[in-house]
Amino acid sequence: MEKVISYLKPYRWAMTIAWMLMLVELAVELWHPMFMANIIDEGILKQDLNAVMKWGGIMVGMSLLGFIAGITNSYFSAHASQGFGFDVRSAVFKKVQSFSFNNLAQFQTSSLITRLTNDITQIQNTLFMSLRVALRTPLLIIGGVTMAFLVNVKLALILVLPIPILLLVLIWMMKKTGQLFRFVQDKLDKVNNVMQENLTSIRLIKAFIRKNFEENRFGKANKDLREQTVKTLRLVELLGPLLLFFMNLAILFILWFAAADVHQARVNVGEVVAIVNYGFRITMALSMLSWIIMAFSRGTASSQRITEVLRTPIDLEDDVSALSDKRIQTGRVEFQDVNFKYPGTDHYVLQNISFTANAGETIAVMGATGAGKSTLFQLIPRLYDVNEGIIMIDGQDIRNMTLQSLRKQIGFVPQESILFTGSVESNIAWGKEGASAEEILESTKDAQIYKTIQELPKGFQTKVGQKGVNLSGGQKQRLSIARALVRTPKLLFLDDSTSALDMKTEAKLLDALEKYDSTIFIITQKITTAMKTDQILLLEEGNLVACGNHETLLRTSPLYQKIYQSQFTKGGLADV
Ligand SMILES: Nc1ncnc2c1ncn2[C@@H]1O[C@H](COP(=O)(O)OP(=O)(O)OP(=O)(O)O)[C@@H](O)[C@H]1O
Numbered sequence: 120m121e122k123v124i125s126y127l128k129p130y131r132w133a134m135t136i137a138w139m140l141m142l143v144e145l146a147v148e149l150w151h152p153m154f155m156a157n158i159i160d161e162g163i164l165k166q167d168l169n170a171v172m173k174w175g176g177i178m179v180g181m182s183l184l185g186f187i188a189g190i191t192n193s194y195f196s197a198h199a200s201q202g203f204g205f206d207v208r209s210a211v212f213k214k215v216q217s218f219s220f221n222n223l224a225q226f227q228t229s230s231l232i233t234r235l236t237n238d239i240t241q242i243q244n245t246l247f248m249s250l251r252v253a254l255r256t257p258l259l260i261i262g263g264v265t266m267a268f269l270v271n272v273k274l275a276l277i278l279v280l281p282i283p284i285l286l287l288v289l290i291w292m293m294k295k296t297g298q299l300f301r302f303v304q305d306k307l308d309k310v311n312n313v314m315q316e317n318l319t320s321i322r323l324i325k326a327f328i329r330k331n332f333e334e335n336r337f338g339k340a341n342k343d344l345r346e347q348t349v350k351t352l353r354l355v356e357l358l359g360p361l362l363l364f365f366m367n368l369a370i371l372f373i374l375w376f377a378a379a380d381v382h383q384a385r386v387n388v389g390e391v392v393a394i395v396n397y398g399f400r401i402t403m404a405l406s407m408l409s410w411i412i413m414a415f416s417r418g419t420a421s422s423q424r425i426t427e428v429l430r431t432p433i434d435l436e437d438d439v440s441a442l443s444d445k446r447i448q449t450g451r452v453e454f455q456d457v458n459f460k461y462p463g464t465d466h467y468v469l470q471n472i473s474f475t476a477n478a479g480e481t482i483a484v485m486g487a488t489g490a491g492k493s494t495l496f497q498l499i500p501r502l503y504d505v506n507e508g509i510i511m512i513d514g515q516d517i518r519n520m521t522l523q524s525l526r527k528q529i530g531f532v533p534q535e536s537i538l539f540t541g542s543v544e545s546n547i548a549w550g551k552e553g554a555s556a557e558e559i560l561e562s563t564k565d566a567q568i569y570k571t572i573q574e575l576p577k578g579f580q581t582k583v584g585q586k587g588v589n590l591s592g593g594q595k596q597r598l599s600i601a602r603a604l605v606r607t608p609k610l611l612f613l614d615d616s617t618s619a620l621d622m623k624t625e626a627k628l629l630d631a632l633e634k635y636d637s638t639i640f641i642i643t644q645k646i647t648t649a650m651k652t653d654q655i656l657l658l659e660e661g662n663l664v665a666c667g668n669h670e671t672l673l674r675t676s677p678l679y680q681k682i683y684q685s686q687f688t689k690g691g692l693a694d695v
Contacts, residue, residue: 122429123242123422126206130199137199137250140192145255147185149262152396154178156270160389196250204243211235211428219435220502221462226428229312234428237307238421245418253411259404267397271386274394277372278401281365285405289412292358296416299351304420306344313340358409366402370395434462435504437521445520447528447609448513449478450638452499457508459498468494469661472508476654481629481639483649485682486658492642493534495658496612499640500529512610530603530637532616536595540584543572543598550602558605565631566601567624568594593619600628604635613641622647646686655679 127134154174162171215223215231226234264282267275317324317333324333373394380386452475459469469491476482484492497503498510501522510517517525530550538546547562548554559579563569571594575581583590583598590598596616603611611632617625629651632639641648649655650669657665657672657679665676672679 122426123207126203126210127199127246129206130202133195133199133202134250137192137195138254140188140195141251141255142258143188144185144192145258145262147181147188148259148400149266150181151178152393152400153266153270154181155396156387156389156393158389159392160387164388192251196247199250200243200247203246204239207242207425208235208239211239211425214429214431217433218431219433220497221434222431224463225431227308227312229315230308231428232315233304233308233311234421234424238304238424241421242418242425245414245421248411248414252407253415256404256408256411260401260408263397263401263404267394267401270393270397271390273380274373274377274386274391275397277376278369278394278398281369282401282405285362285365288358288361289405289408292354292409293412293416296351296355296413297419299347299354300417301420301423303344303347303351303417304424306340306347309340310337310344313337352413355409355413358412359406362405362409363402366398366405370398370402373398435501435522437523438518440519445515445524450609450636451478451511451513452476452610452638453509453511453514455509455511457498457505457510459494459503459505461494461503467506467661469498472663474654474656474663474666476638476640478638479636480653481632481641481651483652483655484640484642484658485644485649485655485679489660490658491661492658493614495656496531496614496640496642499610499612500526500531527606528609530606530608530611532596532599532603532611532613534614534616534642536592536599536616538584538590538595538598541582542577542580543575543583544579546583546598547601547605550604551606554605558607559601562601562604565604565628565634566597567620567628567631568597568601571597591619593621593624596620597628604632607635608637611635611637611639613639615642615644617641617643617648618645626651646683 154177157174158171158178161167162174212235215235260282264275264279267278313333313336317337324330373391377386377391377394381388381391454472454474457469457472458467460467472495484495486492494503498505499512499517501517504518512520512525539549544559547559550562551558560569563572572579572581596619600613600616603613617628620628625648629648641652643649646669652668654666654668655672656663657676659678665672665679667675673683
């Protein structure tokens with residue numbers, strides 16, 4: 120909570136001005152019944168038009184002052200709350216960007232989106248409300264009570280009788296609804312989660328005709344959200360009528376007692392009008408307080424959820440001694456007795472992995488599904504840190520480089536091609552800040568996608584991703600490869616990224632990669648690809664069971680022989 124509050128600091132002046140102006144508004148509001156009493160007692164009852172004009176004029180002047188103070192208050196409140204929301208949103212986004220995969224696993228993606236959007240909007244609104252009306256309301260109650268006592272002590276006593284009980288109810292309510300609103304936000308996460316999964320898998324859903332199933336899934340999450348929200352709001356809504364009942368009862372008693380006092384001239388009509396007026400204002404302030412309490416409870420729940428993100432310790436950071444401008448010279452990669460298990464699990468998915476990839480070599484990584492190939496890839500750019508053992512580049516532990524300098528020199532093509540909304544050109548340029556048109560052109564030629572791009576309706580400017588043209592799996596793969604090549608990486612990782620390419624295109628791609636002077640790792644299932652590489656790492660259930668070139672493995676590794684035989688038939692290639 121304090122973490123979120125600390126983002127208010129740059130707006131302390133705007134907030135102070137807003138609160139001052141709110142006090143002006145409050146003062147005007149509190150003096151109103153007094154002026155009214157004077158108009159009645161000095162003007163109307165004594166039939167003195169001058170007094171009516173005098174107090175009426177003061178009343179109008181004060182109203183104008185209140186109006187100006189209100190508008191200016193809104194200006195500063197909006198400035199502070201929008202600025203605060205902007206800063207918190209930026210901070211949460213920045214924090215999420217620095218999250219390791221382990222950190223990310225602690226939050227669902229949909230929950231992070233809700234926290235970044237809805238939760239921040241909630242706290243933004245709460246701040247606006249607190250600057251605009253929240254403080255004014257309790258002060259209005261205190262001021263109203265004080266003024267009522269100044270006007271007439273006996274009648275004021277009747278008026279304040281129910282207030283302590285009502286305040287106790289309000290405090291209890293604030294605690295209770297805080298918890299309930301936390302549940303509401305959690306349910307909102309679930310709705311967003313179903314929405315997100317649905318929209319990203321819409322093709323699959325249509326192909327499997329799972330529309331009804333998905334509608335039911337969404338319907339359930341939506342219903343849960345509705346029920347939780349209604350349950351919470353019902354509690355808050357109970358408060359309004361309860362307040363009105365007690366306060367109206369008090370006003371009724373005031374009128375009852377005042378009737379006799381006015382008759383016996385112990386009290387002026389103006390005083391009674393003023394007290395009743397204060398009574399109404401206090402009642403209104405109390406019922407407004409119930410809404411403010413709701414907004415605060417919701418804001419508190421949201422602010423706790425945001426604090427959780429901001430307070431999450433990043434578990435994969437640079438060592439203090441890490442070098443930020445370390446250049447990879449040769450690109451020699453060495454694994455020494457590497458063991459790795461995913462955070463939060465007990466099972467080692469890589470065990471005692473040792474091998475050396477010499478500078479400029481192309482290494483094929485093979486193995487059955489789940490053998491640990493992608494995991495091995497993720498350890499080199501330090502998406503995860505090893506549990507035991509060392510990974511070295513150019514003979515130095517990779518932890519001696521900052522994450523930024525290490526990753527900047529790596530080209531990574533994931534298993535699943537990801538394109539961003541934008542043009543073909545912007546998708547490739549994404550790989551390198553400030554990539555020149557020439558570099559982009561070159562990388563597309565090497566990735567064997569240049570011709571395809573030329574045939575697109577607007578060439579490099581053709582929109583892809585959502586609302587853009589749909590590219591085939593192989594085209595997307597090659598665009599992803601071009602994006603990695605544009606940064607002329609010292610190390611290049613292709614995670615099954617040539618699976619959708621035909622043999623001819625793949626051969627051309629591998630030839631083109633030679634000029635990059637990079638050490639290249641390719642995860643592949645195809646023997647035809649592995650045959651062309653300098654070294655093959657064969658993984659089985661997290662163990663490196665064979666390592667060497669095609670000829671060596673064909674002679675020494677029974678598993679490799681089995682894979683080879685499964686892909687080659689008597690007549691030639693089977694499924695390549
Ligand atoms: N984020 C994760 N958390 C926990 N376990 C994981 C995670 N990612 C992968 N695993 C487990 O690690 C093991 C190796 O997975 P990995 O993705 O490296 O296999 P792979 O050889 O690349 O498989 P495939 O060819 O199917 O992509 C698997 O048993 C998998 O269940």
